[in-house]
Amino acid sequence: MDTSIVAATTNPKGKYCALAVCWLLGIGCLLAWNSMLxxxxYYAYLFPRYHPSNIITIIYQSFAIGALSVxxxxxxxxxxxxxxxxGYSLFSLGSLAVLVLDLAxxxxxxxxxFIGVCVISAAFGLGDAHVLGGMIGDLSMxxxxxxxxxxxxxxxxGALTSGLRLVTKAAFKNSRDGLRKGAILFFAVSASFELVCVLLYAFVFPRIPIVKYYRGEAILQGAETVAADLAAGGGTQVAPTNQDVEAPRYVRRLNKRDLMxxxxxxxxxxxxxxVLTxxxxxGFLSEDTGKHSLGDWYALVLIAVFNVSDLVGRYVPVVKKLKMKSRRGLLIxxxxxxxxxxxxxxTGIYGSQGWMISLMSVLGFSNGYLTVCVITSATHDLLAPEQNxxxxxxxxxxxxxxxxxVACDWLWLIGKDW
Incomplete structure (x- = not known):
């Protein structure tokens, strides 16, 4: 019997350590892309004729959805x-490639x-397909x-990159050289953090006792995807001893068609x-912000408001009474x-910046809240392979x-001077 697993089930530190690592790995999943976004x-300054906000986003999503299909x-x-x-290695190398491209x-x-930036954006989309699906499938078990x-x-x-962007914009001003210094700082931080995520997932996460327990239990239920992770952590399956480890409820095996x-x-x-978000x-923020008292800070403030609201919305369901559990209610x-x-x-045509900021906070909050409510309740009462x-x-x-x-995002350009 693995005594470290027994220790985790009687000591909440195993759970809290796993929660912290999951949070850091979540940051790493989107940090490289959010840095580019x-x-x-800066890219709008370098490539004013190519609509970089729309182009690199649709390239990113095209490669993400294509890879996910497979x-x-x-x-x-x-x-x-x-x-x-x-996936995490691709994020780290891609962030480093942005630095090399800019310096070269x-x-x-x-x-x-611009083509180089698009290629790196495609690499980030490929990495996203691997990490997002892999991590959510793994954690669902x-x-x-x-x-x-x-x-x-x-x-x-998103919230961290927005905060850092506001700081770098204030520190380096709005000159071309200032924008470039901010971009270099962003991707230096991103490349370093993604490397940390590689190390966390490779050497820390699989060794956490409570994680080893869940993976051992998943293998007993027929999951084949986590065998290498369990072996890397040196874990074996044992029975849970307290409420920190939730015993699964066994039901019949379902295929993908049944699950859908x-x-x-x-x-x-x-x-x-x-689709709505x-x-x-x-795209709307960079194409339709108009002229306001915040000037060229306006789009950055809106992005920051969205990201902070999204973060807040994802923590609200932690309070059980505030979590929406009705599937019909979530759909409506x-x-x-x-x-x-x-x-x-x-609001983009007639409203003030205050109304736009309010709308952006609603968009971000509802995006985060609904995402967590749906995903955290979807895999209940399923076997580990089905959860994955x-x-x-x-x-x-x-x-x-x-x-x-992102494709619909181009509709905001209709009637505008391309």
């Missing part, structure tokens, strides 16, 4: 350890540099608390949430968010919603 004003189909036979380590071209624009922490980390990456039929409403909910964020609420499209359009499969399917619908939303 947050310095879009990974979801083969998720039951994939090595989750290799999948996640590949001395910060000059042009079609060659454990406890909703770990999932919530990881999902909160995703939002925290049973959880189609949740898939539609997540799809509609992300990404039809507005971030997600569809009701479509009213935000005419609200943003009208459903987690990957839900990520596929999130990515699909992002892709469609």
């Amino acid at each position: 947050t310095i879009v004003d 990974l979801v189909h083969k998720e039951a036979r994939l090595n989750t350890r290799r999948r996640n380590l590949f 071209t001395s910060g000059r624009g042009g079609i060659g540099s 454990m406890t909703p608390k770990f999932l919530q922490s990881f999902l909160a980390g995703l939002a925290a990456s 039929l049973l959880y189609s409403d949740l898939a539609v909910t997540l799809f509609s949430v992300y 990404f039809s507005i964020f971030p 609420t997600s569809l009701g968010r479509l009213l935000l499209i005419p609200a943003f359009n009208i 499969a459903l987690g990957n399917l839900l990520v596929f619908f999130i990515s699909g919603g992002m892709f469609v939303g």
Whole structure:
């Protein structure tokens, strides 16, 4: 018997350590992409004719949804350890590549540099497909608390990059050289942090006793994807001893078709949430912000408001009384968010910046809140292989919603001078 696992089940430190690592890994999942997204004003300065905010986003999402299509189909036979380590390594190398590209071209624009940025954006999309689906599928076999922490980390990456962007903009001013210094700092931080995530996932996370317990239990239920992770942690399965370890409820095996039929409403909910969010964020902010008293700070403030609101929304369901559990209620609420499209359009034309900031906070809060409510409640009462499969399917619908939303984002350009 692995005494370290017994210690974790009687000592909450194992759980809290896992929660902290999940949060950090969530940050790493989107930090590289958020860094590229947050310095879009630098790319808009370098590539004014190419609409970089829209182009790099749709390239990112195209590669993410394409890779996910393959990974979801083969998720039951994939090595989750290799999948996640590949994704985090790709984030770290891609962030480093942005630095090398900028230094090699001395910060000059042009079609060659833009193509390089697009290639790196595609690499980030490929990494996202590996990590997001891999981590959510893996954590779905454990406890909703770990999932919530990881999902909160995703939002925290946006909030952190927005805060850092505001600081660098103030420190380096709005000159071309200042924008470049801020971009270099962003990706130096991103490359370093992604390397930390590689090390955390490779050497720390699999050794946490409570994580070893859940993975051992998943293998007993027929999961093949976490065998390498369990071996890396040196864990063996034992019975839980307290409420920190939630025993699974065993039900019949379901295939992907059965899962889609049973959880189609949740898939539609997540799809509609992300279609709406990404039809507005971030393209609308860079194309339709107009002229306001905040000047060139306006778009950055709106992005920061969205990211902070998204983070807050992901923590609200921690309070059980505030967590929406009705699947019908979640679906109706997600569809009701479509009213935000005419609200943003009208506010963009006639409203003040205060109204726009308020709308952006509603968009971010509802995005984070609904995401956590759906994902943390979706995999209850399933066996580990089914939890992993459903987690990957839900990520596929999130990515699909992002892709469609980014495509719709171009509609804001209709009638404008290209």
